Amino acid sequence: MSKSYRVAILGATGAVGKELLELLERRNFPVADLKLLASERSVGKRLPFRGENLPVEPVSDRAFEHVDLVLASAGGSTSKAWAPKAVLAGAVVIDNSSAFRMNPEVPLVVPEVNPETASQHKGIIAVPNCTTILMTVVVWPLHQIRPVQRIVAATYQSASGAGAKAMEEVKTQASAILAGKQPVSEVFPYPLAFNLFPHNAPINDLGYCEEEMKMVNETRKIFGNQQIRITATCVRVPVLRAHSEAINLEFETPLHPDEAREILSQAPGVKLVEDWKANHFPMPIEATGKDEVLVGRIRQDISHPCSLDLWLCGDQIRKGAALNAIQIAELLVEKNLFKESLIKSH
Numbered sequence: 556m557s558k559s560y561r562v563a564i565l566g567a568t569g570a571v572g573k574e575l576l577e578l579l580e581r582r583n584f585p586v587a588d589l590k591l592l593a594s595e596r597s598v599g600k601r602l603p604f605r606g607e608n609l610p611v612e613p614v615s616d617r618a619f620e621h622v623d624l625v626l627a628s629a630g631g632s633t634s635k636a637w638a639p640k641a642v643l644a645g646a647v648v649i650d651n652s653s654a655f656r657m658n659p660e661v662p663l664v665v666p667e668v669n670p671e672t673a674s675q676h677k678g679i680i681a682v683p684n685c686t687t688i689l690m691t692v693v694v695w696p697l698h699q700i701r702p703v704q705r706i707v708a709a710t711y712q713s714a715s716g717a718g719a720k721a722m723e724e725v726k727t728q729a730s731a732i733l734a735g736k737q738p739v740s741e742v743f744p745y746p747l748a749f750n751l752f753p754h755n756a757p758i759n760d761l762g763y764c765e766e767e768m769k770m771v772n773e774t775r776k777i778f779g780n781q782q783i784r785i786t787a788t789c790v791r792v793p794v795l796r797a798h799s800e801a802i803n804l805e806f807e808t809p810l811h812p813d814e815a816r817e818i819l820s821q822a823p824g825v826k827l828v829e830d831w832k833a834n835h836f837p838m839p840i841e842a843t844g845k846d847e848v849l850v851g852r853i854r855q856d857i858s859h860p861c862s863l864d865l866w867l868c869g870d871q872i873r874k875g876a877a878l879n880a881i882q883i884a885e886l887l888v889e890k891n892l893f894k895e896s897l898i899k900s901h
């Protein structure tokens with residue numbers, strides 16, 4: 556009898572939570588039983604899964620009893636409060652928040668890059684920040700062939716990174732502006748419709764915001780390389796759900812753009828989108844709903860013989876969060892990485 560797992564989604568009503576639900580079904584994850592958890596606000600809601608409408612339950616001390624796997628996407632403070640309890644109750648937690656990412660006891664996993672680290676988990680595995688996932692999927696295969704010394708990144712981040720309410724806010728603001736009214740900002744500090752602003756995460760003494768430092772620190776942890784030099788500027792743009800990034804890579808020795816193209820055309824989770832004649836390159840609307848990170852405009856940096864420039868777009872909710880989490884769950888199944896005591900045939 557094949558194994559199947561009792562799964563809970565913490566944050567099931569959110570943008571990533573709903574995508575997790577869809578992907579569990581679409582990828583035919585071996586689910587024996589599924590619990591949908593959110594806040595008290597969502598009690599009474601139901602969400603579809605495999606032809607049924609499952610009730611949303613409030614998260615509670617008893618919610619993780621008889622659960623093998625928790626997919627958490629309800630923000631850092633909710634994960635901090637509940638993930639340790641879920642682990643104590645016997646579950647493995649795959650956490651989309653930033654709560655545990657830099658904890659040395661917690662693997663930070665992008666399955667295309669460092670799948671081997673998942674086996675070191677002690678109950679929690681962290682999913683990296685979305686911009687970091689999208690960047691590492693593209694940079695890692697190049698780095699394997701020609702070591703990268705320095706990354707300079709600029710991001711163009713969609714509203715979805717701030718959750719379902721943020722996506723609604725941009726639409727409402729756009730309608731208001733088109734109707735000649737003042738846009739109202741509640742999730743974001745400023746109107747995002749017809750505007751953009753540097754990412755509004757807290758800023759440190761060096762002038763970097765938290766989102767930028769996530770790209771630096773998380774990439775180093777995922778690559779297992781503290782020497783790689785990284786700098787980033789993160790910007791929020793009025794796009795609904797796919798992030799874009801302009802990346803400059805400095806290699807130890809020159810890498811020809813055609814060689815980079817060849818490497819990336821075979822890299823897992825990456826799709827080359829380059830039609831130079833038609834000026835057609837990755838765009839957020841074409842990355843939306845896709846599993847792959849789209850990459851293109853690969854060109855020699857004319858300011859440095861060892862550097863290349865490239866442009867990528869990836870669905871922030873899909874590969875930037877939910878898909879990466881499901882791929883980690885699939886790794887746990889494939890490599891039998893649930894706690895021994897949990898492996899049962901249901």
Ligand code: A2P
Pocket residue numbers: 565566567568569570571572592593594595596597614628629630633717718719720
């Ligand atoms: P709810 O819908 O009940 O507020 P998003 O990132 O799209 O904003 O979604 C956040 C998700 O996290 C939602 O499912 C939300 O549930 C859930 N959530 C937020 N705060 C809590 C909390 N304190 N306890 C449980 N779930 C929470």
